[in-house]
Amino acid sequence: MTAWTVRIAVTVIALATVDVTPGSSQQGARGPGAPVLYEGARLILGDDRPAIDSGAFVVSDGRITAIGRRGEVAAPAGANRVDLTGKTVMPALVNIHAHFGYEQYLTAAGESRSENFTAGNLRDHLERQAFFGVGSVLDAGSGALQVTQPFQADQAAGEYPSTARLSLMGGVVPVNGGPDHILIKGTRPLKANYEVTLSGEGRAAIQDLHKKGVKHVKIWLGDRGGTYPAMPHEVYDAVIDEAHKVGIKVHAHATNVRDQKDALKARVDLLVHTVQNAPLDDELVHLIREKRPYYTTVFGLGDRSEVCDQNPFTMQVLSASIIADILATDCKPSPNAAKREEQLRQNFAKMIASGARLVLGTDAGVWPRYSFGSADHHELQRYVELGVPPAQAIIAATSRPAEAIGLTDVGILAVGKRADFLVLDANPLESIKNTRTLSRVYLGGAQLNRDALLTQWKPAGKTAARP
Numbered sequence: 223m224t225a226w227t228v229r230i231a232v233t234v235i236a237l238a239t240v241d242v243t244p245g246s247s248q249q250g251a252r253g254p255g256a257p258v259l260y261e262g263a264r265l266i267l268g269d270d271r272p273a274i275d276s277g278a279f280v281v282s283d284g285r286i287t288a289i290g291r292r293g294e295v296a297a298p299a300g301a302n303r304v305d306l307t308g309k310t311v312m313p314a315l316v317n318i319h320a321h322f323g324y325e326q327y328l329t330a331a332g333e334s335r336s337e338n339f340t341a342g343n344l345r346d347h348l349e350r351q352a353f354f355g356v357g358s359v360l361d362a363g364s365g366a367l368q369v370t371q372p373f374q375a376d377q378a379a380g381e382y383p384s385t386a387r388l389s390l391m392g393g394v395v396p397v398n399g400g401p402d403h404i405l406i407k408g409t410r411p412l413k414a415n416y417e418v419t420l421s422g423e424g425r426a427a428i429q430d431l432h433k434k435g436v437k438h439v440k441i442w443l444g445d446r447g448g449t450y451p452a453m454p455h456e457v458y459d460a461v462i463d464e465a466h467k468v469g470i471k472v473h474a475h476a477t478n479v480r481d482q483k484d485a486l487k488a489r490v491d492l493l494v495h496t497v498q499n500a501p502l503d504d505e506l507v508h509l510i511r512e513k514r515p516y517y518t519t520v521f522g523l524g525d526r527s528e529v530c531d532q533n534p535f536t537m538q539v540l541s542a543s544i545i546a547d548i549l550a551t552d553c554k555p556s557p558n559a560a561k562r563e564e565q566l567r568q569n570f571a572k573m574i575a576s577g578a579r580l581v582l583g584t585d586a587g588v589w590p591r592y593s594f595g596s597a598d599h600h601e602l603q604r605y606v607e608l609g610v611p612p613a614q615a616i617i618a619a620t621s622r623p624a625e626a627i628g629l630t631d632v633g634i635l636a637v638g639k640r641a642d643f644l645v646l647d648a649n650p651l652e653s654i655k656n657t658r659t660l661s662r663v664y665l666g667g668a669q670l671n672r673d674a675l676l677t678q679w680k681p682a683g684k685t686a687a688r689p
């Protein structure tokens with residue numbers, strides 16, 4: 223064959239492969255289940271290795287079985303071929319902090335109710351994550367295990383193929399403490415968190431999580447300006463000590479300098495939030511250097527919503543009614559915005575320079591204006607606006623969060639890893655906003671039917687809690 227006829231043949235096969243039914247991307251010219259050779263795309267691998275400009279990889283049985291430069295990766299016998307020339311492929315994102323199950327997209331002010339917390343609503347939220355290219359998530363310690371654990375088992379058995387894979391985190395709180403004033407309306411009636419007063423109760427809570435196979439726990443430090451009960455020092459010391467004895471990682475909500483220092487001295491593994499009300503002092507910087515915690519910024523919860531700026535990427539999954547409510551009630555200019563931004567900029571740069579290990583988290587699930595999936599791209603964009611090079615921002619959203627939560631099979635493109643990957647129309651190494659040029663999402667080698675998901679959300683006006 224001449225080069226020209228090869229090109230035609232590849233195009234015809236590629237078209238046949240693209241035109242698939244939901245969840246059956248490997249159906250194509252050579253039949254379902256055949257290996258697929260994806261070739262021609264720039265490959266961003268998710269870790270420190272340089273991108274491959276014109277790459278190729280093979281997916282078989284949901285895993286990557288070969289990867290390299292185009293022309294150096296052989297197509298296995300019977301393989302389908304997909305031409306991705308001009309595209310960029312990167313690993314699906316990994317988000318280690320969002321609150322699944324409560325949100326219902328009804329009011330801009332956010333609505334969290336225990337009766338929303340069903341397998342159907344979890345599925346909806348995890349489909350929203352997947353739609354935007356997030357392949358794996360960690361619940362941020364607010365989910366009710368009596369619902370999330372059976373969901374997780376069903377998901378592992380293949381019941382929810384269009385969802386981001388869910389990992390679980392428990393929450394240990396003082397009585398009537400923990401999640402914010404919106405979320406707590408959902409969590410408390412479900413007894414989603416362990417409420418403890420004494421150190422022994424904290425240790426017992428950890429033992430219970432350990433028995434249930436949960437590998438992460440969240441604690442909330444401080445009293446939020448006197449509005450919340452604070453967990454006593456000796457109680458969280460006991461919680462952390464017990465957690466580390468049984469291999470559970472501790473994530474700490476800590477929003478001011480004192481709480482972040484207390485958290486690090488008590489040896490938490492991961493800091494949630496960025497100090498915004500004061501500069502970091504030398505002692506905190508020293509602690510960051512010494513402990514090198516994982517650190518998720520969750521900036522976007524306090525940022526001006528992209529909906530306010532009519533951003534179509536963010537608005538595409540929201541109904542007209544919720545968009546109207548956000549625009550009407552939630553877009554007033556904040557008098558402190560410039561000051562907050564400057565403090566964030568300084569503190570974030572100091573955290574990174576001191577060795578804090580940035581990992582993607584969003585805190586989505588509280589308000590619809592900052593919601594599952596689109597929030598992940600907002601955080602990525604903010605990292606770069608605040609000085610992180612795009613390649614490092616991508617690592618912070620792929621391999622490093624996978625490492626932080628102990629997922630060994632996702633976050634990078636390499637042989638043996640799950641085929642969770644994104645096909646982008648433009649290169650995010652040139653502009654991080656290009657993660658939004660998402661044209662296809664593959665989870666475990668199967669192409670997500672994003673159009674079907676979109677039509678399920680857009681006209682509905684809301685997500686009714688499904689049984």
Ligand SMILES: [Zn+2]
Binds near residue numbers: 319321362585
């Ligand atoms: Zn949170």
